[in-house]
Amino acid sequence: MRFKFPILLLLLALSLNSCVSVQVKDNTVTKVSQENKKPKNIILMIGDGMGLSQVSAAIYYKNGKPNFERFSTIGLSKTSSASDLITDSAAGATVFSTGVKTYNGAIGVNQDTLAVPTIVEQLSTRRLATGIVATSSIQHATPASFYAHVKSRRMYDEITEFAPNSGVNFFAGGGLKFFNQRKDGKDLLAEMKAKDYELITNQLPKTPSEKNELILLAEDGMPKMSQGRGDFLPNATKLALEKLSKNEKGFFLMVEGSQIDWGGHDNDADYLIEELLDFDKTLGVALDFAKQNGETLVIVTADHETGGFTLASDGSDYNKIKPTFSTTGHSGTMVPVFAEGPGAFLFNGIYESTEIYHKMMALFDK
Structure with missing residues (x-):
């Protein structure tokens, strides 16, 4: 031409x-x-324990096109922690929230157990809106790493004490008992209300509150999909987006499909796949919002892979898939990173998991 x-x-x-x-x-x-247009908003979606085989399950087991296939940018993240070749969820999530590699079990602290500012804390001081949605308790390793600083992921009561002053505008998940059934007798629900949080424990509201929201629909983790959780994750994500997008400065939302990991630990393929498909449905909510909004970057990744999950053939029958596992723990495989929206091109390539935090912060530093 x-x-x-x-x-x-x-x-x-x-x-x-x-x-x-x-x-x-x-x-x-x-x-x-x-391509150098920066996003006003970022949605970080974490499929806990979600490796490439878990993502592939959406292709084989979903009726219709998976939302994973809507992403134009795909990279790979190296997940080792500072203490071990194979990370756990605490160190794996602290990487995303702080950009620091730390030891397994650490929540928002470095290798010396010193607190490191999280992306939520930093953006809250700039008056951006922030939200956390999970199908675990909000005190579980991944969500906790975005607002708490403790030396061990099992310190659930101590993690909860960070919630009132966290700056998080929208919480949705489980974990009610860590607020009101505590060994120290503290009533942290009263503290949350004093910080202008509206407490909701019966069902997910249809519309967002004018106040900050603490939505706790289970004593600990949320029920499995097979136990009737329904559309909690996609609907909570939609509600969070409706609320947070009212902030003119922008927002950061972390959404975790927590129980993909739990299905992997149980070596229960049906459990894993149901949770994975629920997560894929939630991706659709985020991608639809981002497409309409035009100023939102959606990032999807995992802290690690769980179960050594494989979509193997059923013996010599190459037309039949038999999901198999090689471990009840985590594996050291790299995990995929999907990105769509302004700044997505930064997430191409192979890089350390810490880069996800640094890339997000670079996009917010306008």
């Missing part, structure tokens, strides 16, 4: 800016996209 001189000059100028791409047809620029 031969270009007229003005078009050639334009292409030359654009080539000097690697963050701009164009399409040319019949000597006419038909599309210009700014």
Whole structure:
């Protein structure tokens, strides 16, 4: 194809800016996209224990096209912690919340057990809205790592004490008993209400509150999908987005499909796949919002893989899949990173898990 001189000059100028791409047809620029456009909002979605085989299960077991296939940018994350080749969820999530590799079991602290500021804390001081949604208790390793600082993930009562002053505008998950059935006798629900939180324990509301929200629908972890949890995760995500998007400065939302990991630990393929498909449905909520909003980056990844999950053949029958496991623990395999929206191109390639935090913060540092 031969270009007229003005078009050639334009292409030359654009080539000097690697963050701009164009399409040319019949000597006419038909599309210009700014890759260096930064997002106003970021949704980080963590499929706990979700490796590539877990993602692949959505392709084989979902009726219809998986939402995973809607992403245009895909990378790989190296998940080892500072203490072990194979990370746990605490160190794995602290990486995302602080950008620091730490020891297994650490919640928001470095190798010396010193608190490290989380992305939630940093953005809250800038008056961005923040939210945490999980199908575990909100004191479980992954959600806790975004607002608490303790030396051990099992310190659930101590983790809960960080909630009133966390700056988180929207909590949804389980974990009620750590607020009101405590060994120290403290009534942390009263403290939450004093901090302008509306407490909801019966069902997920249809519309967001004007106040901060603490939605605790289980004493500890939420029920399994097989136990009737229903659309809690996609609906809680939708509710969080409706609330947080009212903030003109922007928002950060962390959503965890917690029980993908639990199915892996149990070596229960049905459990794992049901939770994975629930997570995929939730991706659709986030992607639909981001597409309509135009200023939102959606990132999907995992802290580690659990179970050594494999979609093997059923013996010599290569037309039948038999899900299998190699461990009841975690594995050291790299995990996928999916990104869609402004800044997504930064998540191409293979990199340490710490880079996910640093890339997010770089996008927020406008």
